[in-house]
Amino acid sequence: MPKNPPDRVKPLDETDLALVRLLEQDGRMSNAMLAREVGIAESTCLVRVRSLRERGVVRGIHADVDPVAVGRPVEAMIAVRFGGHRRSHFEQFTEEVPQLPGVLGAYHVSGAIDYYVHVATESADALRDFVLDHLTNRPGVLHAETSLIFESLRGRGTMTRPDDEGGPEEEREERA
Known part of the structure; x- marks a missing residue:
């Protein structure tokens, strides 16, 4: 399979980017919470997240285990x-x-x-x-x-913007 199949390079809209950002911050966030945070119907959210996975944008949700x-x-x-x-x-x-x-x-x-x-x-x-x-x-x-x-430091992730101060909770408070 090619590294960048045509489906995968389809541009992400603001809703997709918001979903990716939220999943990156908390991969266990429920579909209902994701939908509420982004402001879309749960069924739409489910379809969009499934599409992000199928296109390889979201490659998986993993536990961060301390060796x-x-x-x-x-x-x-x-x-x-x-x-x-x-x-x-x-x-x-x-x-x-x-x-x-x-x-x-x-x-x-x-x-x-x-x-x-x-x-x-x-x-x-x-x-x-x-x-x-x-x-x-x-x-x-x-x-x-x-x-x-000697020491391993985790980055903030691919979707965290320089102006993002906190996680999803602070973002929710800002939107309220």
């Missing part, structure tokens, strides 16, 4: 560089690595590095084993360099 709380306190970003750049190596990497236990994200990037792999492991030993067992022995991988993450 430390689930026994994976060692986080790292691993820079992976390929040699030869064979398509089959990239395709295999892209399909398999995000499915490995402990992988929080994998990013195909430009420049000297081909991928960054964000992982959370139980220990430094487990991190070393992950790199050796799952990355450096992979076809085409020339080099892997591990950087420990």
